[in-house]
Amino acid sequence: MPKRSGAILAALLLAASTATLALAQTTEDARAISEDIFGSSVPPDEAFGAFQRGYYLTALSLALPRAEKGDGAAQTLIGEIYSKGLGVAENVARASSWYALASKNGDMMGTFELALLYQDGRGVTKSREKAAELFKKAAEAGYMPAKYNLAMLYIEGVYVEPNMTRAAELLKEAADSGMPEAQYDYGVLLMEGAGAAPNPKAGAEQIGLAADQGLPAAQVEYATLLYLGRGVDKNLEEAVKWYRKAAVGGNAVAQNRYAKLLAVGEGVDLDLEEAAMWRALAKRQGLNDATLDKLLVSIPAEDLAKAENRARYWPGEPPTATADAGEAAKAP
Numbered sequence: 001m002p003k004r005s006g007a008i009l010a011a012l013l014l015a016a017s018t019a020t021l022a023l024a025q026t027t028e029d030a031r032a033i034s035e036d037i038f039g040s041s042v043p044p045d046e047a048f049g050a051f052q053r054g055y056y057l058t059a060l061s062l063a064l065p066r067a068e069k070g071d072g073a074a075q076t077l078i079g080e081i082y083s084k085g086l087g088v089a090e091n092v093a094r095a096s097s098w099y100a101l102a103s104k105n106g107d108m109m110g111t112f113e114l115a116l117l118y119q120d121g122r123g124v125t126k127s128r129e130k131a132a133e134l135f136k137k138a139a140e141a142g143y144m145p146a147k148y149n150l151a152m153l154y155i156e157g158v159y160v161e162p163n164m165t166r167a168a169e170l171l172k173e174a175a176d177s178g179m180p181e182a183q184y185d186y187g188v189l190l191m192e193g194a195g196a197a198p199n200p201k202a203g204a205e206q207i208g209l210a211a212d213q214g215l216p217a218a219q220v221e222y223a224t225l226l227y228l229g230r231g232v233d234k235n236l237e238e239a240v241k242w243y244r245k246a247a248v249g250g251n252a253v254a255q256n257r258y259a260k261l262l263a264v265g266e267g268v269d270l271d272l273e274e275a276a277m278w279r280a281l282a283k284r285q286g287l288n289d290a291t292l293d294k295l296l297v298s299i300p301a302e303d304l305a306k307a308e309n310r311a312r313y314w315p316g317e318p319p320t321a322t323a324d325a326g327e328a329a330k331a332p
Helices: 002-038 046-053 056-068 072-084 092-104 108-120 128-140 144-156 164-176 180-192 200-212 216-228 236-248 252-264 272-284 290-295 301-313 321-330
Strands: none
Touching: 046 056, 046 072, 056 072, 072 092, 072 108, 092 108, 108 128, 108 144, 128 144, 144 164, 144 180, 164 180, 180 200, 180 216, 200 216, 216 236, 216 252, 236 252, 252 272, 252 290, 272 290, 272 301
16 A cells, blocks of 8 residues: 555656646635635645635645645545546546545545445446445544435445434434435435434424525425425415425426416416426426426417427527617628
């Protein structure tokens, strides 16, 4: 391992040599960003500051000396640069080596990123077993994204014994930290009573928290709970609001359901043209609904054409006849 580490460092030092000029120009910027993030009372993390500002070669140059001394955070930063091809050619295999060094030196973000590579088989030979082992290591050290991923493995029973109770415990910890995906999934478990005592009210609350953070699946689910009055008081207007929010965000299911509500005027004013536009957007994503088609069978041909034209230009607006005439007048 030490020989391999030395070889990687030598290669990276060569790759970083092109950053000398950028380093001279941006070190002060990096220090300023670091002080904004960490405050001036602690030594500034110039490598992280440069990375945050988008000076990736500068970040690489600043991180390398620390990485050579065994700094796990610096090694993870370098792994991120190579795994995403930020300022350098993407090299996931090299990134995996840096993440492995970071994990060995106790950096849990590096451990987590390495687990993801093993899970997907990127830069390393795919191994769900190795991924599970690394997720466990990072989760036990308190790294919240790893707790979430480990919970998924407990639910699936992948290289760990299926354990819904443990999955619910891990999801709760991740949800309490504010992770929207965990809030949503923990909410679903509470709604269903899987791994935890059934608690529709608490489940709906968790799903609502995830919806507030912009998670589309949670927004659709929360809208449905409001529509049905499950775990929350029934509120059609609020349901419409959440369906529309997810629809605007591009969720096909939300687009379809919002279109249905518009087509029958439930919780919102009846508007067949608007409904047809949202139906067209959902269909564009492959979601067809015969029931919705029947609801819109009476729409006038002119309104249908307008709706489909609006969908064609969405999220922008179709060009107006006046604008078209103006452009034509300017033509030679």
